[in-house]
Amino acid sequence: MELHQFRQAVRYHDNPEVRVVRHMAGQLYQVELQQAQGESSLLKNRGKPQLFRSLDAVYNVLRHVGVHRAYLVQTVPHDEVVGRQAMYSSPLSSHIPLVF
Numbered sequence: 001m002e003l004h005q006f007r008q009a010v011r012y013h014d015n016p017e018v019r020v021v022r023h024m025a026g027q028l029y030q031v032e033l034q035q036a037q038g039e040s041s042l043l044k045n046r047g048k049p050q051l052f053r054s055l056d057a058v059y060n061v062l063r064h065v066g067v068h069r070a071y072l073v074q075t076v077p078h079d080e081v082v083g084r085q086a087m088y089s090s091p092l093s094s095h096i097p098l099v100f
Helices: 003-012 055-065 077-081
Strands: 017-023 028-034 040-042 069-075 095-099
Touching: 003 028, 003 055, 017 055, 028 055
Parallel strands: 017 069
Antiparallel strands: 017 028, 028 040, 069 095
């Protein structure tokens, strides 16, 4: 989903869930929009997933499109490597609220 599509989706949905996904291994962030139908879309730039090197960069883009709250989701590859169930979808254990 390109930035202009992301802006429209946020504007026309009642309560969109925006997730900032942090990849622990590379210290990179991606922005994901969880839609009501259960579908999720990554923020893209020219057809490729947009990566951010800091939360400040994510905040600036999200403020620009009118988003003032999101959830930080941290992925930990260790859980999957050792055979534990990854708990990324559990809101209480993996979603950290962000307000900006």
